[in-house]
Amino acid sequence: MKKNKKTKTINTGEIRNYLETFFRNNPLRSYTVKNLCTRLRISSQEEKDAVRAVLEELADKGIVTTTSKGKYQFKLDEKTGVTGVVDMTASGVAYIMVDGQDKDILVESKNALHALNGDTVRVIPFRKRRNGVMEGEIVEIVQRTQKKYVGEIEISKNHAFVKVDSKKMPNDIFIPVRELKGAEDGYKVLVKITDWPLTMKNPTGEIIDILSKAGDNDTEMHAILAEYDLPYRFTEEIDEAANNIDGTITEQDYAERRDMRSVPTFTIDPADAKDFDDALSIRKIKEGIWEIGVHIADVTHYVRPGSIIDTEATERATSVYLVDRTIPMLPEKLSNELCSLRPNEEKLCFSAVFEIDEDANIAGQWFGRTVIYSDRRFTYEDAQQVIETGEGDMKEEILTLNKLAQIMRQNRFKNGSIAFERDEAKFVLDDTGKPLSVYYKTMKKSNQLIEEFMLLANRKVAEFVGRKKRGQKHEKTFVYRVHDDPSPEKLEDFKSFITRFGYYMTAEKSRAVAKEMNKLLKKIHGRPEENLISILAIRTMAKAVYTTNNIGHYGLAFDYYTHFTSPIRRYPDMMVHRLLAQYLDGGKSADKEYYENQCEHSSAMEVRAAEAERSSIKYKMVEYMSDKIGNEFTGTISGVTEWGIYVELNETGIEGMVSLRDMNDDYYYFDEMAYSVVGRQSERKFTLGDTVKIKVVRADLQRKQLDFELSE
Numbered sequence: 072m073k074k075n076k077k078t079k080t081i082n083t084g085e086i087r088n089y090l091e092t093f094f095r096n097n098p099l100r101s102y103t104v105k106n107l108c109t110r111l112r113i114s115s116q117e118e119k120d121a122v123r124a125v126l127e128e129l130a131d132k133g134i135v136t137t138t139s140k141g142k143y144q145f146k147l148d149e150k151t152g153v154t155g156v157v158d159m160t161a162s163g164v165a166y167i168m169v170d171g172q173d174k175d176i177l178v179e180s181k182n183a184l185h186a187l188n189g190d191t192v193r194v195i196p197f198r199k200r201r202n203g204v205m206e207g208e209i210v211e212i213v214q215r216t217q218k219k220y221v222g223e224i225e226i227s228k229n230h231a232f233v234k235v236d237s238k239k240m241p242n243d244i245f246i247p248v249r250e251l252k253g254a255e256d257g258y259k260v261l262v263k264i265t266d267w268p269l270t271m272k273n274p275t276g277e278i279i280d281i282l283s284k285a286g287d288n289d290t291e292m293h294a295i296l297a298e299y300d301l302p303y304r305f306t307e308e309i310d311e312a313a314n315n316i317d318g319t320i321t322e323q324d325y326a327e328r329r330d331m332r333s334v335p336t337f338t339i340d341p342a343d344a345k346d347f348d349d350a351l352s353i354r355k356i357k358e359g360i361w362e363i364g365v366h367i368a369d370v371t372h373y374v375r376p377g378s379i380i381d382t383e384a385t386e387r388a389t390s391v392y393l394v395d396r397t398i399p400m401l402p403e404k405l406s407n408e409l410c411s412l413r414p415n416e417e418k419l420c421f422s423a424v425f426e427i428d429e430d431a432n433i434a435g436q437w438f439g440r441t442v443i444y445s446d447r448r449f450t451y452e453d454a455q456q457v458i459e460t461g462e463g464d465m466k467e468e469i470l471t472l473n474k475l476a477q478i479m480r481q482n483r484f485k486n487g488s489i490a491f492e493r494d495e496a497k498f499v500l501d502d503t504g505k506p507l508s509v510y511y512k513t514m515k516k517s518n519q520l521i522e523e524f525m526l527l528a529n530r531k532v533a534e535f536v537g538r539k540k541r542g543q544k545h546e547k548t549f550v551y552r553v554h555d556d557p558s559p560e561k562l563e564d565f566k567s568f569i570t571r572f573g574y575y576m577t578a579e580k581s582r583a584v585a586k587e588m589n590k591l592l593k594k595i596h597g598r599p600e601e602n603l604i605s606i607l608a609i610r611t612m613a614k615a616v617y618t619t620n621n622i623g624h625y626g627l628a629f630d631y632y633t634h635f636t637s638p639i640r641r642y643p644d645m646m647v648h649r650l651l652a653q654y655l656d657g658g659k660s661a662d663k664e665y666y667e668n669q670c671e672h673s674s675a676m677e678v679r680a681a682e683a684e685r686s687s688i689k690y691k692m693v694e695y696m697s698d699k700i701g702n703e704f705t706g707t708i709s710g711v712t713e714w715g716i717y718v719e720l721n722e723t724g725i726e727g728m729v730s731l732r733d734m735n736d737d738y739y740y741f742d743e744m745a746y747s748v749v750g751r752q753s754e755r756k757f758t759l760g761d762t763v764k765i766k767v768v769r770a771d772l773q774r775k776q777l778d779f780e781l782s783e
Contacts, residue, residue: 599760
């Protein structure tokens with residue numbers, strides 16, 4: 072604080088402004104008059120009295136309050152700060168996600184008030200950093216997350232700690248020795264946090280479930296499911312209820328359904344699939360017109376609303392696909408037997424049947440319940456061979472469907488559908504689940520054939536229910552799969568980012584953006600920056616969700632879209648089947664609020680299942696590399712950040728990180744504009760897309776993390 076030496080007067084306005092700003096920036100700390108005078112660099116008694124007077128004035132205004140020890144502190148109330156959800160990092164730094172704000176608020180661990188990932192908290196922003204990030208301090212835990220944690224327990228004579236697998240939990244959890252419940256040292260356990268006083272470094276927890284020995288494949292896969300609060304078994308009661316379902320097709324079933332058993336029908340699925348929930352049929356009905364049926368297992372014929380199986384399916388909402396197993400939404404008796412469209416068996420279906428001409432135009436459509444007979448089960452490889460060679464079982468049917476599918480695909484992209492296609496990581500596993508090799512599955516024409524006809528059925532079912540008929544006053548309640556336009560802010564950030572690689576996008580509105588995005592994805596194909604730009608492009612897009620409020624599907628460029636084709640593994644498809652049946656029978660519009668709540672739950676469970684799947688892939692990748700410590704590989708820099716360089720191995724596509732703190736031949740810094748890491752003395756530069764040689768130095772299975780170091 073500068074003093075006016077000429078007049079000797081004290082600028083109380085300046086003191087007031089300084090103190091008010093200072094307290095707002097430090098809302099949880101308290102200060103004596105002496106502390107504050109030291110910060111103001113004033114020492115005379117007259118100036119100290121002025122500080123006291125200003126503090127009393129601020130107290131009268133309700134800006135500050137006095138503590139029991141006579142110190143001054145910023146006065147907090149329920150309106151102070153903003154409320155958001157914690158996204159925790161491994162270092163303990165938290166980012167607070169606030170509704171309606173694009174930028175998260177950063178909170179250092181010392182200011183986090185022992186908040187946990189997923190907690191709803193009140194945070195006071197107090198300064199903006201040079202990089203534009205707002206920093207804040209958590210002042211209240213509004214609602215604790217109910218999340219449970221999985222980790223390995225380490226037991227000593229007097230205490231035990233659970234080292235949590237998730238990077239979102241930076242602290243070990245203390246377990247009183249008397250509360251071990253039979254857990255042994257080195258076992259994986261499921262725990263919940265019961266208490267975390269501010270005076271304690273670690274939270275205290277309670278063991279909920281004991282999985283088994285850490286490192287065992289079944290244990291680790293169950294641990295991933297438990298981490299995301301996903302089930303890993305059915306109760307005996309549910310299995311018994313499924314086993315008691317009578318799968319006999321009755322005379323009444325035949326009478327009430329369209330009989331399509333004589334039409335050539337087949338399934339195309341992955342080689343390791345056990346449930347076949349969709350089939351295609353095709354026959355020529357007149358010159359230039361084909362009748363094509365998309366037949367979907369009639370799950371809702373067997374699973375009645377309110378039954379114990381339906382209640383469980385509602386809660387699960389989706390099947391979960393880990394690397395080595397499927398955790399089905401429905402018991403095996405249904406998913407793999409009664410509702411699986413197995414070859415040479417009559418099955419009950421809900422079908423969408425289309426009349427399609429040689430140019431893939433829809434000349435007619437019909438929706439309803441059917442009986443089918445699948446003549447052949449194809450794997451994708453089987454069907455692909457027929458497409459490539461023109462020879463094999465049912466070649467006429469497959470070749471015709473492939474021709475029509477390719478026309479529909481071209482039309483879809485021409486209309487603005489975005490071509491987001493990423494190769495899928497697959498593993499060859501031994502009998503114990505250990506990965507022997509990793510490869511990437513690419514989309515071929517046989518995959519595209521199935522995809523296009525499933526998209527057609529989903530779109531036309533949604534259109535049939537959603538489009539108002541003549542004389543219809545109100546839209547009927549229905550379950551849609553929607554995808555919103557990208558936010559203008561995220562799109563602008565993406566456009567700015569890709570200019571670093573010499574790419575440009577100028578479009579700002581819906582369809583024009585989609586067309587330019589397709590051009591960009593085509594340009595980057597096969598280039599070093601493809602992976603990063605593709606990921607960022609996907610993140611620029613909104614997330615697809617289930618809802619009763621139709622806004623269309625931006626990514627597919629459909630005005631109406633739903634999920635009708637996989638009721639064995641997705642509960643929204645079961646809801647769609649029930650609603651479609653109700654409306655085909657002339658029923659009234661269903662309860663919108665009920666179905667909207669179900670949509671929100673299904674969307675949340677879908678996200679959770681996807682995260683578990685990614686976690687299992689990361690685990691298997693780290694496990695695959697765990698016996699290759701010290702080995703050298705060639706890779707491509709796939710990402711650059713302020714904390715390290717990400718390298719994707721050319722041979723397997725597995726990614727690990729070279730930490731900047733381990734690059735000790737120089738001091739390296741992150742050049743954000745050039746998207747590079749640069750040595751301050753040597754000016755040695757590492758840029759996205761560079762080819763480098765690395766050595767594997769660490770494979771942390773618990774954290775699913777690979778650490779590399781650069782080889783000279």
